Amino acid sequence: MLHGVPRALTRRLLxxxxxxxxxxxxxxxLVAMSLDRTEGGSGTTWxxxxxxxxxLCVVDAGMLRRPWGVTLGWFLHLATLVSALVVPMMFWVFVIFCGLWVVALVQGHKIDDLADEARRRHDAESSTGPSAT
Structure with missing residues (x-):
């Protein structure tokens, strides 16, 4: 899923x-700032x-109810990848968190489907169950 509003558990995981x-x-x-300072720069820009x-990552965590929230998350992951040009270890941050993002999307969707199915079963059983007299 590249865009759209995820359901409850998926949204929480994301x-x-x-x-x-x-x-x-x-x-x-902070690492980029320190590296720039050791090379004679101010580090403020980084x-x-x-x-x-x-x-923006924190803002996106709260904006996942919006149709563009997931899309913004993908762009933030790409920005993290670009930051690896300054701090090479950020590549691994990208790999780990992008992987977690994909797992949260896939597994969250599956769990939301199971929860919906269980809710429908419960509602069907309670509507056809024995009536109290």
Missing amino acids: AAVIASESVVVFFGA LVLGSILAV
Whole structure:
């Protein structure tokens, strides 16, 4: 799923993944700042850009109810991949969190389907069950 509004459990799993990624992205911004300072730069640019990316990850965690929330999450993963040009270890952050994102989408969808099926079964049993007299 590249876009759309995920159902309840899928949305929670995706929010947990992207919010956790925000913390790691911010730490990556601190590393980029330190690397730039050792090379004689101020490091402020990398810290600001990384902080914006981290804040956007948190914002996306809350915006997954919107049709563009999942799409924004994919773009944030791509931005994390691009940050590997500054801090090469961010490539592994991308791999891990993109993998978790895909697992959350797939498994969350399956669990939401099972929960819907169980809810329908329960509703059918309660409507056809013995009536109290």
